[in-house]
Amino acid sequence: MTDLRMEPVAGDAMVEQWRHVHNVIVPPAAMSLDEARERLGRNRLENAYLGDVLVGCSTVRPPEGEEAVATVIARVLPEYRGQGIGAALYEKGLAHARVQGARVIETVVLAVNEDGVRFAEARGFAEVERYVLDGETDLWLTLRLESSAE
DSSP states (O other), X not given: OTTEEEEEOOHHHHHHHHHHHHHXXXXXXXXXXXXXXXXXXXXXXXXXXXTTEEEEEEEEEEEETTTTEEEEEEEEOGGGTTSSHHHHHHHHHHHHHHHTTOSEEEEEEETTOXXXXXXXXXXXXXXXXXXXXXXXXXXXXXXXXXXXXX
């Protein structure tokens, strides 16, 4: 896919684009522009484009704790799935997490996002936790990359 480009989010226009994809993919966790700006301050956010068309985004949360667990999340708008965009976002995010010193990689998926769950499992992730946020009803999954798949 030669016209796919991924760019680190910089400036409000790109933050708004990232927020749009995030909110389409995970509506229960929809965030405001200010919340997305706050995310940018602590995570690496990237947008993916086919030519000039926004098609996806990613989040890499830096490693934390004794295990140096980083979270890598790739999101692709539904109409652009199955073209390798998610895989490219994931691979770039994984490489960034490794450079930051991650020893363990996790991802988080809204349980009703069957495409996202299948995508993660196909890349060697296994479910380690199911949870519902306080005051909410949506089920979330935390999946961890099995070491043999790395």
